[in-house]
Amino acid sequence: MGIIQSIKNKVRQRSIHVCYVNVGSCNGCDIEILACLSPRYDIEQYGIYVHNNPREADILLITGAFCEQWEDKLADLWEMIPEPKAAITIGNCPVSGCTFNRRGSFVNPPVSKHIPVAASIPGCPPRPTEIIETILQLAPLVFKDYEEKK
Amino acid sequence: MLSIFCYIKEFLRPEWWKKFLFVKTPPLVKPDYFRDYPHLTGNECTHELRCMMICPSPGAIEILKNEDGKWAPVIYKGHCIRCGLCVEACPDNVLASGRILEQNETDNTSFLASYYINVNDALCMKCGNCSVACPINKEIDPQLAYNATSSSNNVIMRVKGSKLTIMHPEKCTGCKTCEKTCPNNAITVARVIEGDQDDD
Ligand code: SF4
Ligand code: SF4
Ligand code: SF4
Ligand code: SF4
Numbered sequence: 001m002g003i004i005q006s007i008k009n010k011v012r013q014r015s016i017h018v019c020y021v022n023v024g025s026c027n028g029c030d031i032e033i034l035a036c037l038s039p040r041y042d043i044e045q046y047g048i049y050v051h052n053n054p055r056e057a058d059i060l061l062i063t064g065a066f067c068e069q070w071e072d073k074l075a076d077l078w079e080m081i082p083e084p085k086a087a088i089t090i091g092n093c094p095v096s097g098c099t100f101n102r103r104g105s106f107v108n109p110p111v112s113k114h115i116p117v118a119a120s121i122p123g124c125p126p127r128p129t130e131i132i133e134t135i136l137q138l139a140p141l142v143f144k145d146y147e148e149k150k
Numbered sequence: 151m152l153s154i155f156c157y158i159k160e161f162l163r164p165e166w167w168k169k170f171l172f173v174k175t176p177p178l179v180k181p182d183y184f185r186d187y188p189h190l191t192g193n194e195c196t197h198e199l200r201c202m203m204i205c206p207s208p209g210a211i212e213i214l215k216n217e218d219g220k221w222a223p224v225i226y227k228g229h230c231i232r233c234g235l236c237v238e239a240c241p242d243n244v245l246a247s248g249r250i251l252e253q254n255e256t257d258n259t260s261f262l263a264s265y266y267i268n269v270n271d272a273l274c275m276k277c278g279n280c281s282v283a284c285p286i287n288k289e290i291d292p293q294l295a296y297n298a299t300s301s302s303n304n305v306i307m308r309v310k311g312s313k314l315t316i317m318h319p320e321k322c323t324g325c326k327t328c329e330k331t332c333p334n335n336a337i338t339v340a341r342v343i344e345g346d347q348d349d350d
């Protein structure tokens with residue numbers, strides 16, 4: 001591994017850009033993502049930055065049970081994110097549909113059958129610490145030696 | 151001039167550099183009182199299924215036999231919402247989560263479960279399927295079979311005098327097997343959970 005590559009790895013670990021998308025959640029998980037931005041948890045000190053622009057993002061955070069309208073839109077959004085990229089689902093909803101997965105509702109979980117998901121954070125909703133921990137653990141795995149893996 | 155000196159002095163402190171370069175808030179740990187996914191305490195599960203009955207989230211908890219052939223609850227992450235009701239409902243304290251058990255101990259609170267069997271005589275055709283399927287009946291009277299007309303009077307219910315008679319509703323464990331086996335949906339079992347607090 002070259003020196004440049006190791007510098008890239010170091011820098012990328014401290015510069016993770018996330019974009020979040022709500023594909024039909026109750027907002028509980030979105031509030032927990034917001035809590036990550038608060039001074040109590042302050043994700044920017046870990047080098048995680050939130051954008052709401054998929055073209056700038058490395059990691060896509062997905063909340064919600066996947067409503068029908070997202071069928072094509074989420075795939076489009078996933079295409080827009082430049083490589084290297086990873087998707088993390090937040091909450092029970094993207095895994096099982098949670099409270100929305102009942103008769104007469106139009107949800108289509110799990111999200112992993114629509115786009116490739118690298119990690120899931122279960123919980124209804126998960127703690128902000130669990131969200132930050134997962135991002136911090138996953139990002140190096142995805143981004144390490146990206147150019148060499150290509 | 152003095153202010154520049156002060157600035158330089160401020161930035162030369164190693165503490166400042168440490169704070170500037172490294173993460174400042176304490177490490178990410180969950181407090182020990184956090185009501186996390188319930189974990190096993192090691193007490194033996196007696197297969198009363200109260201946890202499964204009270205769980206509000208479909209598919210979150212199941213009672214399965216482990217490698218030793220003993221019953222034990224299994225919690226599925228991604229379904230469980232960490233409400234902690236199963237911990238409170240279990241009469242044997244098989245599960246634990248956060249401070250729930252300690253809190254129940256200090257407050258003297260518990261959940262009491264009771265089950266009510268109701269038969270709609272207009273729909274019931276006295277086939278006896280329910281009485282034969284009931285696992286409690288099977289334990290009391292293994293002879294109870296076809297038509298449920300055995301003579302045992304200790305069973306929960308059986309067909310007696312061309313009528314499905316409930317004899318010992320207090321023995322019912324609320325499993326709802328009878329409900330599922332009835333071809334006419336004539337029998338229903340209501341599960342009632344009461345929160346209880348002892349004052350003394
Ligand atoms: S997992 Fe729970 S808190 Fe999160 S969006 Fe679904 S229902 Fe809401
Ligand atoms: S904590 Fe709540 S949701 Fe989870 S298994 Fe127990 S009763 Fe079900
Ligand atoms: S609920 Fe279960 S235990 Fe109670 S009567 Fe029906 S089958 Fe028997
Ligand atoms: S299974 Fe249904 S129809 Fe048959 S005896 Fe029981 S309650 Fe009546």
